[in-house]
Amino acid sequence: MSHILKLVFYFLCVQVAFAKSPKNIILFIGDGMGPTQITAARTVKGELALEKFNVSGYVLTHSTNKYITDSAAGATAFATGYKTYNGAISVHPETKKPLKTILEFAEEKGKSSGLIATSSVTHATPACFAAHVTSRSKQQDIAAQIAVSGVDVLIGGGLGYFLPRDKKGSKRSDKKDLLDKMQGYEFANSYAEFRKVATPEKLVALLETGHLHKAKDRKISLGMMTMKALNILSQNENGFFLMVEGSQIDWAGHDNKKKYLMTEMVDFDDAIGIAQKFAANNEETLVLVTADHETGGLALLGGSLAEKKVNLKFIDGHHTGVMVPVFAFGPGAEAFGGIQENHEIGKKMIGLFNSETN
Ligand code: MG
Ligand code: ZN
Helix, strand or coil: CCHHHHHHHHHHHHHHHHHCCCCEEEEEEECECCHHHHHHHHHHHCCCHHHHCCEEEEEECCCCCCCCCCHHHHHHHHHHCCCCCCCCECECCCCCCECCCHHHHHHHCCCEEEEEEEEECCCHHHHHHHCCECCCCCHHHHHHHHHCCCCCEEEEECHHHHCCCCCCCCCCCCCCCHHHHCCCCEECCCHHHHHHCCCCCCEEEECCCCCCCCHHHCCCCHHHHHHHHHHHHCCCCCCEEEEEEECHHHHHHHCCCHHHHHHHHHHHHHHHHHHHHHHHHHCCEEEEEECCCEECCCEEEEEECCCCEEEEECCCCCEECCCEEEEEECCCHHHHCEEEEHHHHHHHHHHHHHCCCC
């Protein structure tokens, strides 16, 4: 075969491979991550793992009742394919009935599922994938629903919501011991135990009673958590769904803390790099990276590529309404280009799992 023919053949093979539905979907949510947060992180880090993604688009973030969304309505849109009201955890805006989540679709299809957050796992973003409540403040109910959701890998903070009220660190007002109900899981109760975990079938690692520490004090990186989850979830021949949240990008925005923001962004991008490498080898995995909204109205007023420095200014301590980016890599990626509503991301993910032919 001539070189040209070989090249044509190669590109056809690549196209066919990428026209397939993904067996696995990994969704990264940078809570509060807008275009400026990404540009600044690129300057500070030098190069982003995100730059390996070949498709990108923009996401409109408004909720059913507010121009400016919160994280609950934002994550509901991704998890279920429906917009809802601010504060709702995967319930319908009018009927308040549960809306089926991508994690539940995955479980139904015999896939494995995982949730990773650097906040409590009962916080709005992760909650929307495995719970249905009318208000994000009902974290005790959210924990109880997560415990029976069938999620195979659960990594983050929030242990207190799973412990009965008489146990140290409990955030429950009742005597329910939710961990007691979680059968078949290996439990990592400390950072040391987490490091030692090999590849059990199911893992619960709730490493703080409340939220995890900031990236600079976290003891384990989001990348390590992602790697551990991928090792476990990829054991299932039917595939998996994994959501990884960079929860504290948002909090750095609310606090107008620039250094905090940059360390969270770099930690988040490192984790994205691990998933992207996994997907590049695996070839059946779609990786999506997006945000629920921007936080802080961050502006990039100057900087130096050589010195890896940025001059940032927050104009606000709240969420803003600017479109946020979405990046896609792997089979099905091309569906995520252009401008789209946030709930369309959820619809497309669920559609890809449903159109799977194998
Ligand atoms: Mg969040
Ligand atoms: Zn926020």
